[in-house]
Amino acid sequence: MRDVPLIIERVNPPDPRADDGHMRQRGRPGHRPDVLLIIERVGRPTTRAPPDATGCCTRRVTQRGPTRAAEDAGAVVDPAVHADAALVLPSAGPEPIPFADALAAVVGYARARRPLRFRSPGVPDGRWVRVPAYGWTRFDAAAPSAGHDADVLLGEGLHGRLDRDGWHDAHDALARVRPLVDEAVVRADGHPLWALPPGEFSVLDEPGTVGSLLRRIAATAGSHPGHVLAALHHRHRTLVPHLTRTTRRALLPHLEEGDSGVEAVVRRELAANERTFAPLESAAARATGDAAPTRLRLHDVLLWLATTLRWSHAVHAGRGPDAAG
Numbered sequence: 001m002r003d004v005p006l007i008i009e010r011v012n013p014p015d016p017r018a019d020d021g022h023m024r025q026r027g028r029p030g031h032r033p034d035v036l037l038i039i040e041r042v043g044r045p046t047t048r049a050p051p052d053a054t055g056c057c058t059r060r061v062t063q064r065g066p067t068r069a070a071e072d073a074g075a076v077v078d079p080a081v082h083a084d085a086a087l088v089l090p091s092a093g094p095e096p097i098p099f100a101d102a103l104a105a106v107v108g109y110a111r112a113r114r115p116l117r118f119r120s121p122g123v124p125d126g127r128w129v130r131v132p133a134y135g136w137t138r139f140d141a142a143a144p145s146a147g148h149d150a151d152v153l154l155g156e157g158l159h160g161r162l163d164r165d166g167w168h169d170a171h172d173a174l175a176r177v178r179p180l181v182d183e184a185v186v187r188a189d190g191h192p193l194w195a196l197p198p199g200e201f202s203v204l205d206e207p208g209t210v211g212s213l214l215r216r217i218a219a220t221a222g223s224h225p226g227h228v229l230a231a232l233h234h235r236h237r238t239l240v241p242h243l244t245r246t247t248r249r250a251l252l253p254h255l256e257e258g259d260s261g262v263e264a265v266v267r268r269e270l271a272a273n274e275r276t277f278a279p280l281e282s283a284a285a286r287a288t289g290d291a292a293p294t295r296l297r298l299h300d301v302l303l304w305l306a307t308t309l310r311w312s313h314a315v316h317a318g319r320g321p322d323a324a325g
Contacts, residue, residue, distance in 0.1 A: 155227030
């Protein structure tokens with residue numbers, strides 16, 4: 001495929017209301033509503049097949065060999081992983097997820113584009129452009145923040161713009177939960193969430209466990225917990241899970257007696273799939289090139305894609321032209 005020229009224009013994009021955001025944008029009083037978008041000059045959309053007619057998110061692509069390379073995506077299954085390797089994530093559905101599909105979904109989440117029609121003073125009749133379909137470039141590939149203001153911006157990059165009151169609510173919540181986060185970091189003592197013992201997520205060992213602290217953080221996150229938890233995850237990528245209303249609802253049925261919260265479900269699924277998540281981290285970092293998400297974030301992405309019926313689109317994009325960027 002030949003290179004496509006890039007242009008930069010100042011535009012005022014519409015307000016796509018996707019579930020749990022990962023895409024929402026709203027103007028904030030006191031701030032200019034226009035944003036800079038780097039866009040591709042396109043004619044018609046690329047030959048991208050739509051999701052299956054039913055919209056089902058559990059359609060899987062069968063892997064037919066010991067290794068598989070998407071012909072035009074460059075997302076290659078790690079040869080160290082057996083052809084039958086799969087992720088068993090009950091929260092995402094009853095079927096095991098083949099390694100190749102999981103990698104394609106992550107690459108699709110990072111590289112997929114969607115068409116957007118906009119008009120500007122220079123093009124009053126409007127034209128089609130392609131913009132990132134998901135929040136990867138605004139969140140996963142973003143540089144670490146240096147303060148609460150930058151933290152809120154990271155949360156907005158994944159969940160959308162906040163109005164003035166929402167901005168202050170998220171900012172105040174980040175300051176409010178900081179002592180709890182610091183206590184959880186000290187308690188974890190450098191260990192990632194998936195390597196912590198089960199007792200850290202059991203009510204029988206409370207108070208003071210990591211699970212109880214994470215539960216208190218979520219309860220203290222204010223009116224915009226998605227923004228707050230996104231910012232906290234970006235700062236503590238191996239310890240604080242990024243959870244939304246949708247993914248919490250998917251995790252709730254898998255709670256077991258004595259669990260301190262849904263974070264216990266995340267820890268169990270990560271620990272049970274350690275031998276598959278480890279190479280998935282490496283493969284995703286190589287395939288995307290601009291970020292190295294931990295398995296905690298990969299679990300979040302896979303669960304969110306499956307529970308919001310975006311799985312088929314992400315897998316197809318990860319195997320198709322969009323995966324090349």
